[in-house]
Amino acid sequence: xxxxxxxxxxxxxxxxxxxxxxxxxxxxxxxxxxxxxxxxxxxxxxxxxxxxxxxxxxxxxxxxxxxxxxxxxxxxxxxxxxxxxxxxxxxxxxxxxxxxxxxxxxxxxxxxxxxxxxxxxxxxxxxxxxxxxxxxxxxxxxxxxxxxxxxxxxxxxxxxxxxxxxxxxxxxxxxxxxxxxxxxxxxxxxxxxxxxxxxxxxxxxxxxxxxxxxxxxxxxxxxxxxxxxxxxxxxxxxxxxxxxxxxxxxxxxxxxxxxxxxxxxxxxxxxxxxxxxxxxxxxxxxxxxxxxxxxxxxxxxxxxxxxxxxxxxxxxxxxxxxxxxxxxxxxxxxxxxxxxxxxxxxxxxxxxxxxxxxxxxxxxxxxxxxxxxxxxxxxxxxxxxxxxxxxxxxxxxxxxxxxxxxxx
Numbered sequence: 001x002x003x004x005x006x007x008x009x010x011x012x013x014x015x016x017x018x019x020x021x022x023x024x025x026x027x028x029x030x031x032x033x034x035x036x037x038x039x040x041x042x043x044x045x046x047x048x049x050x051x052x053x054x055x056x057x058x059x060x061x062x063x064x065x066x067x068x069x070x071x072x073x074x075x076x077x078x079x080x081x082x083x084x085x086x087x088x089x090x091x092x093x094x095x096x097x098x099x100x101x102x103x104x105x106x107x108x109x110x111x112x113x114x115x116x117x118x119x120x121x122x123x124x125x126x127x128x129x130x131x132x133x134x135x136x137x138x139x140x141x142x143x144x145x146x147x148x149x150x151x152x153x154x155x156x157x158x159x160x161x162x163x164x165x166x167x168x169x170x171x172x173x174x175x176x177x178x179x180x181x182x183x184x185x186x187x188x189x190x191x192x193x194x195x196x197x198x199x200x201x202x203x204x205x206x207x208x209x210x211x212x213x214x215x216x217x218x219x220x221x222x223x224x225x226x227x228x229x230x231x232x233x234x235x236x237x238x239x240x241x242x243x244x245x246x247x248x249x250x251x252x253x254x255x256x257x258x259x260x261x262x263x264x265x266x267x268x269x270x271x272x273x274x275x276x277x278x279x280x281x282x283x284x285x286x287x288x289x290x291x292x293x294x295x296x297x298x299x300x301x302x303x304x305x306x307x308x309x310x311x312x313x314x315x316x317x318x319x320x321x322x323x324x325x326x327x328x329x330x331x332x333x334x335x336x337x338x339x340x341x342x343x344x345x346x347x348x349x350x351x352x353x354x355x356x357x358x359x360x361x362x363x364x365x366x367x368x369x370x371x372x373x374x375x376x377x378x379x380x381x382x383x384x385x386x387x388x389x390x391x392x393x394x395x396x397x398x399x400x401x402x403x404x405x406x407x408x
Contacts, residue, residue: 002059002396006034015223027069035062043116053206057099075406076117100150100187100206101227101364107326116179118290120250121408122149122186122209124174126159129190132224132240132329133346135200140164140352143202145242149209150185151174157271161193162224166240175340181209181248190243191223199321203239205364212248212385251290289407291339291376293350296400297332301391303356311399313337344405345376347380348352354399359407370394372401379403 011030036059041051064086067074075081097103126145135141142163148156157176162168178184189204203224212218224239295311303309310324311330322333353371370391379385384404391397 001039002036003039004034004036006032008032024070029067029074031067032065033062036060040398043231048110052106054105054107056103056105058094058097059099059223061094061098064089066290067362078124078228084163100185102150118177118179118251118292118406119161119181120178120214120248120287121290121340122176122178122191123211123245123247123249124176124186125245126170126172126174127219127243128167128169128171128246129224130167130243131238132168132190133237134166135192135202141202142165142194143168143190143400144193144275145170145188146191147176148187149178150187151180151183152177156189173264176249177338177340178209181212184209186246188244190220190242202354203242205242207244207246209248212246214248214250217245217247219243249408251352251408283333288340288342289405290345291341291379292343292404292406293337293352294338294404295333295335295337295352296402297330297334298354298369298391298392298397298399299330299388300396300398301331301354301356301394302329302397305371306356306358308356308358309354310357311335312353312355314353315339318347344380344407348376350374350376352401354394354397368393370397370399372399374401374403376403376405379393 005053009031009369010029011031013031014100015026015028017024017026022334038057038059039058041053042055042057043052044050045052068085070074070329095101125146126147129143129145132141132143141157142161143165144161145159146156147158148154154177157174159170159172162170176186186207186209188207190202191199194204201300202242204227205222205224206228207220207222221241221243223241226237226239283390293313293315295313298309301307301309307329308326309328311322311333316339318339320337324334325333353375354369356366356367356369358367371395372391374385383406384402386402388398390398391399
């Protein structure tokens with residue numbers, strides 16, 4: 001749903017601004033907000049109310065108008081200050097929630113609904129950029145590219161920084177986990193690196209994954225835009241182009257359902273397509289895949305000082321943690337972690353530990369409640385394990401772990 005919203009009122013909002021040792025009290029008055037928003041109810045589930053999240057995005061920068069009273073006087077009447085504050089607020093709010101950025105409001109507990117599972121890997125090769133917009137007055141830019149998929153909260157991938165050039169050559173490869181190739185979009189943003197302050201965005205572009213045919217590499221030459229607001233006519237400067245190569249490789253168990261959708265047609269985004277051999281593709285070894293670790297929960301975990309358990313997953317030097325649950329001996333996390341690997345983890349082990357953490361400045365704040373070390377050989381051969389393990393160094397504690405190995 002897309003709709004225009006407008007809200008106006010005179011709420012009683014009081015803020016305290018701390019400037020060194022000085023505390024300044026500010027009252028916000030005559031607050032007005034207007035803008036155009038997109039609201040999505042997803043994913044759809046068979047449990048009432050039939051959707052698990054409300055996802056909200058701004059389709060344009062919002063108008064936020066208000067007065068600021070300090071000591072009974074409205075400081076917004078100071079020349080130049082009003083416009084500066086308004087533009088700063090618009091920019092900050094837009095950076096958080098301007099599409100494709102989203103605000104997700106959970107309606108149903110994640111443990112009660114089916115979560116989308118990864119179905120494949122998107123291989124991205126960032127080749128080059130051409131005739132980028134010059135931001136630095138005294139010289140060329142220092143560009144780099146950030147790339148990410150919509151619908152994911154994972155950190156963006158980044159290329160290296162190319163110094164003092166408007167025509168950078170990267171030829172760098174990345175892999176992104178795909179959950180919904182029909183709806184997800186690849187977001188490419190080119191930035192000018194700056195040693196001091198924020199990095200200026202030189203331009204951006206979006207590529208819907210539904211334009212890709214599984215196992216086929218497609219090259220895109222994209223005109224960079226200021227932002228996603230196509231109707232914005234305020235800045236029509238030529239921002240240059242970016243060239244990328246994209247290949248969507250489904251996991252083997254998902255490849256059949258995607259193969260029926262292959263079309264091999266050309267469109268306005270891409271150049272000639274060519275079919276590749278997924279097992280022999282350069283940079284895509286046949287043993288590459290995704291290790292999925294689901295930490296379901298634990299039983300009878302008991303600490304001497306407190307019981308606020310969380311689980312820590314350590315694999316190949318990378319550590320990931322579940323949320324902490326307070327005051328329980330039988331936590332249910334139902335959290336999944338992903339590790340992308342170039343080869344099957346035949347001779348690898350994964351270390352999972354349950355700990356309890358106490359808030360505040362109490363030493364020691366962490367308390368180990370038990371751990372387990374799982375050999376991944378059976379996971380590779382069978383594709384999946386799902387069982388409960390006795391926690392080492394725990395009297396009666398057990399942990400429920402499910403691990404899957406998906407290959408491309």
